[in-house]
Amino acid sequence: MxxxxxxxxxxxxxxxxxxxxxxxxxxxxxxxxxxxxxxxxxxxxxxxxxxxxxxxxxxxxxxxxxxxxxxxxxxxxxxxxxxxxxxxxxxxxxxxxxxxxxxxxxxxxxxxxxxxxxxxxxxxxxxxxxxxxxxxxxxxxxxxxxxxxxxIRRPRPTKHLRMFDGAINSVDCVRIAVLGTDGAIGKRTTSTLLTQALNDAGIRTVMVGTGQTGLMQGAAYGVALDAIPAQFGVGELEGAVLAAYEGERPDVIVIEGQGALSHPAYLSSTVVLRASRPQAVIMQHAPARTMLSDYPEVRMPSPLSEIKLIELFGKTKVIGLAINHEDMTEAEVTAAIARYDVELGIPATDALWHDPSALVAMVTAAFPALQAHRQLEMA
Missing domain, CATH: 3.40.50.720 (NAD(P)-binding Rossmann-like Domain)
Incomplete structure (x- = not known):
């Protein structure tokens, strides 16, 4: 394959x-x-x-x-x-x-x-x-x-930076953050694939980028989070999500994650959760990665521990797991998907090696109204 x-x-x-x-x-x-x-x-x-x-x-x-x-x-x-x-x-x-x-x-x-x-x-x-x-x-x-x-990473002048003001509560659509267990683990790739797959399925979706690569690729909405002073990070991302909603009126907004909530050095995942207040999270994990990518003396967290942390901190629900297949064979990926389905009680897929419809299924299972809306528009 x-x-x-x-x-x-x-x-x-x-x-x-x-x-x-x-x-x-x-x-x-x-x-x-x-x-x-x-x-x-x-x-x-x-x-x-x-x-x-x-x-x-x-x-x-x-x-x-x-x-x-x-x-x-x-x-x-x-x-x-x-x-x-x-x-x-x-x-x-x-x-x-x-x-x-x-x-x-x-x-x-x-x-x-x-x-x-x-x-x-x-x-x-x-x-x-x-x-x-x-x-x-x-x-x-x-x-x-x-x-x-x-x-690309240059932020707006400080006088124009935005503080959080709660406007995210007016964003009346499904918001899904793609978070992970480490940095450089595939969150942006899965966010891009998820956005494309949902649009292909007739569910109007827009992605909000949070890193330099996503902005270079052409994300119409977003900010380079790690270049913004901490005081303004939540407000700037809240503003980007608000702009995506007001500009597109989508059914779903996908927010690209950064770092990991458990990461000892990176804080961006906290900003993503606070700013976008997602109703759901898809989590990215690399089963073969044993140590953090930039901190090889620190062990990778388990998917279960990261899920618990995300759900507690973000007051949200992890609805699926996306696998990064680095250093894995197709057979190992298949076995990992079956194992996580049982261990975590949520669907898992490899967003690059498997059909993108699996990502869509994660979302429509968690938000059945999106499937009904899609069928109504196609009728």
């Missing part, structure tokens, strides 16, 4: 008539790995950019989709920027910095690639914590060549 490719679903437009900006993604030494999650996500789905190639000299010659364990994406992995430009029909519109290191900072070799792109007249998109436009060397180079530096 071939795994489902998000790229095939959301990024399949051909060059002719494709209005998206063309982009090369820089991910040296980390594509398919945890610190390459931005590049991984953009290959799987991108409504905003047409991905031409991925730069990672350790995987030169491979197809980016196949390297991720998905179907072929038609996106080559190349050795460097020179090779990426040689492979492109025209000068790419942007270079996307596709690395997401824990530090949020660039290395000297990374800086050299960004400067080379700017010198070539290519705009640069970055989701790092250090802002390109604030760097004297980058800003001077960009000014000299007339290119634009896009800092």
């Amino acid at each position: 071939l795994p489902t490719s998000l790229h095939a679903i959301l990024n399949s437009a051909t060059h002719r008539g494709d209005a998206r900006q063309s982009a090369v993604v820089y991910c040296e030494g980390n594509f398919t790995r945890i610190d390459g999650k931005t590049a991984n996500g953009l290959v799987r789905s991108s409504e905003r950019y047409r991905i031409l190639s991925v730069i990672d000299s350790t995987m030169t010659g491979e197809d980016a989709g196949i390297a991720l364990g998905d179907a072929a994406a038609g996106i080559p992995i190349v050795a460097d920027l020179t090779a990426a430009l040689a492979a492109a029909d025209d000068l790419p519109d942007v270079l996307i910095f596709g690395l997401a290191p824990l530090s949020g900072l660039m290395s000297e070799s990374d800086r050299a690639v960004v400067l080379a792109a700017v010198a070539a007249g290519i705009d640069v998109v970055s989701g790092l914590h250090e802002f390109l436009a604030d760097d004297p060397e980058f800003s001077a180079a960009a000014l000299a060549t007339g290119v634009t530096l896009h800092d």
Whole structure:
């Protein structure tokens, strides 16, 4: 069984008539790995950019989709920027910095690639914590060549940031948060697949992004939570959910999670729960991961312990489990799904390897009115 490719679903437009900006993604030494999650996500789905190639000299010659364990994406992995430009029909519109290191900072070799792109007249998109436009060397180079530096994580000016005011109580639709047992575990991918699957099933759904990758992929609503001062995080996300509701009047809003509620270092899951007040949660878990991704001395929580914590803290209900199949075979995933169905008493699926209808079934089982509404609209 071939795994489902998000790229095939959301990024399949051909060059002719494709209005998206063309982009090369820089991910040296980390594509398919945890610190390459931005590049991984953009290959799987991108409504905003047409991905031409991925730069990672350790995987030169491979197809980016196949390297991720998905179907072929038609996106080559190349050795460097020179090779990426040689492979492109025209000068790419942007270079996307596709690395997401824990530090949020660039290395000297990374800086050299960004400067080379700017010198070539290519705009640069970055989701790092250090802002390109604030760097004297980058800003001077960009000014000299007339290119634009896009800092996705840059928040609005403090005077425009929003405090929580309870407006979330006026959002009269189903809100589902996708949370997890660790960072970089697939919450954004499952959020994207869930949103697409619900819309395909006739249930009007919009996703609110909470990280730089989701915003790069084209989420119309959202904020980069980890770049917002703590005092304003809940209010800013509440405002994004409110904007999604008022702008789309959907049946369902899916809120992308960040980190994990039990995580010793990350607080973003608390913000997601406080701001969106979801009626339900789908939880992402990697059964083969024994230690936290960025903190290898800390053991992974069990799904049951995380579910109990989420339900107690968030006053909500976990309605399903989505499995990250890293380091697992299909047989092991199948066995894990059967085990969790029994142990946890909730349905489980692999959102990438199995049919997306399983995600829809989780939602309609928890909210039967959505199924009735869908059938009424189709009648």
